[in-house]
Amino acid sequence: xxxxxxxxxxxxxxxxxxxxxxxxxxxxxxxxxxxxxxxxxxxxxxxxxxxxxxxxxxxxxxxxxxxxxxxxxxxxxxxxxxxxxxxxxxxxxxxxxxxxxxxxxxxxxxxxxxxxxxxxxxxxxxxxxxxxxxxxxxxxxxxxxxxxxxxxxxxxxxxxxxxxxxxxxxxxxxxxxxxxxxx
Amino acid sequence: xxxxxxxxxxxxxxxxxxxxxxxxxxxxxxxxxxxxxxxxxxxxxxxxxxxxxxxxxxxxxxxxxxxxxxxxxxxxxxxxxxxxxxxxxxxxxxxxxxxxxxxxxxxxxxxxxxxxxxxxxxxxxxxxxxxxxxxxxxxxxxxxxxxxxxxxxxxxxxxxxxxxxxxxxxxxxxxxxxxxxxx
DNA sequence: TTGATTCCTGGCCGATCGGTCAGGAATATG
DNA sequence: CATATTCCTGACCGATCGGCCAGGAATCAA
Numbered sequence: 001x002x003x004x005x006x007x008x009x010x011x012x013x014x015x016x017x018x019x020x021x022x023x024x025x026x027x028x029x030x031x032x033x034x035x036x037x038x039x040x041x042x043x044x045x046x047x048x049x050x051x052x053x054x055x056x057x058x059x060x061x062x063x064x065x066x067x068x069x070x071x072x073x074x075x076x077x078x079x080x081x082x083x084x085x086x087x088x089x090x091x092x093x094x095x096x097x098x099x100x101x102x103x104x105x106x107x108x109x110x111x112x113x114x115x116x117x118x119x120x121x122x123x124x125x126x127x128x129x130x131x132x133x134x135x136x137x138x139x140x141x142x143x144x145x146x147x148x149x150x151x152x153x154x155x156x157x158x159x160x161x162x163x164x165x166x167x168x169x170x171x172x173x174x175x176x177x178x179x180x181x182x183x
Numbered sequence: 184x185x186x187x188x189x190x191x192x193x194x195x196x197x198x199x200x201x202x203x204x205x206x207x208x209x210x211x212x213x214x215x216x217x218x219x220x221x222x223x224x225x226x227x228x229x230x231x232x233x234x235x236x237x238x239x240x241x242x243x244x245x246x247x248x249x250x251x252x253x254x255x256x257x258x259x260x261x262x263x264x265x266x267x268x269x270x271x272x273x274x275x276x277x278x279x280x281x282x283x284x285x286x287x288x289x290x291x292x293x294x295x296x297x298x299x300x301x302x303x304x305x306x307x308x309x310x311x312x313x314x315x316x317x318x319x320x321x322x323x324x325x326x327x328x329x330x331x332x333x334x335x336x337x338x339x340x341x342x343x344x345x346x347x348x349x350x351x352x353x354x355x356x357x358x359x360x361x362x363x364x365x366x
Numbered sequence: 367t368t369g370a371t372t373c374c375t376g377g378c379c380g381a382t383c384g385g386t387c388a389g390g391a392a393t394a395t396g
Numbered sequence: 397c398a399t400a401t402t403c404c405t406g407a408c409c410g411a412t413c414g415g416c417c418a419g420g421a422a423t424c425a426a
Contacts, residue, residue: 029213154333
């Protein structure tokens with residue numbers, strides 16, 4: 001085999017894709033493994049063959065956004081504060097739009113994420129990004145950056161009828177207004 | 184009996200109170216009637232004696248905020264747009280802080296609220312409030328008002344360590360920045 | 367063709383879910 | 397005191413939950 005055998009990856013990808021849609025529309029704990037299996041066109045046992053339990057499916061759903069967020073943080077960390085803030089704004093808006101489905105799931109799982117140690121780094125990454133967004137150590141500005149993130153994520157949750165471009169413009173405008181930056 | 188016998192109300196209130204805490208910390212669908220009963224110090228059957236099913240418990244949890252939101256909308260509806268916007272901002276921030284626990288629950292249940300017809304008026308009230316907040320019919324301003332509400336609600340969700348006053352100031356500042364109003 | 371490996375499934379398990387019901391304790395009423 | 401009403405509960409129900417396992421189908425290696 002040149003790469004990993006495609007059949008395995010194809011099934012896994014379908015399961016993750018359908019799980020994301022279901023987690024998004026019904027919530028994580030209200031979605032059963034049977035729901036996922038039916039949507040993915042396989043049996044519940046197949047889901048558990050590919051993923052070591054329900055949390056593992058959630059982890060796979062969250063993985064791409066986690067990687068992207070970590071990459072953004074790493075890039076911002078090597079820039080002076082002002083440039084890091086600029087990068088955080090533009091790139092974070094892009095990521096939020098791109099991963100808007102996952103954002104939904106993440107918000108849903110947040111209250112119970114303490115019991116899932118494999119996701120603590122994702123939370124930490126979000127907190128670090130808040131620092132870059134705020135652009136200063138002023139508590140109010142930091143809190144406003146948090147506010148902005150919440151607004152952005154919340155907006156992405158119910159943005160089914162908006163196009164990517166509209167959502168992008170909206171989030172960018174709101175972020176700059178909250179942070180008092182020029183357009 | 185002069186008023187309604189207090190014992191009934193006392194049990195009901197305890198159930199609703201504990202249900203709110205649990206819905207907030209674990210989410211609605213991840214909270215079982217047994218959880219609520221244990222926290223309230225009674226049996227699961229007692230919960231179902233006082234409330235006609237799990238959704239009825241949720242309804243009771245949401246009731247006070249629903250009433251307050253409806254009242255705010257009614258008051259704003261009789262004012263000219265500019266004054267309605269001013270009222271919406273100050274009063275909505277107050278309500279969000281006061282009912283921050285319920286806000287958590289509401290956000291959690293939002294994705295599945297379509298299947299719960301008894302809550303559609305609550306959603307409608309939220310949409311109406313968005314209109315008052317925006318202060319104009321401009322789509323961007325309306326979208327920004329939505330963004331602000333999402334930010335505010337999101338902020339209230341994870342505001343466990345903030346005092347009411349801090350939360351109030353933060354939300355007020357953020358709202359005015361997003362809507363480009365004087366402080 | 368044969369044997370090994372990968373991928374998948376039906377059937378089963380114990381636990382828990384929301385919900386029902388007959389009846390016991392407590393309290394109010396006479 | 398007796399009696400009626402309110403308040404509460406243990407036991408139970410069918411359904412579904414996440415998860416496990418033995419083994420069948422399909423693919424690959426020889």
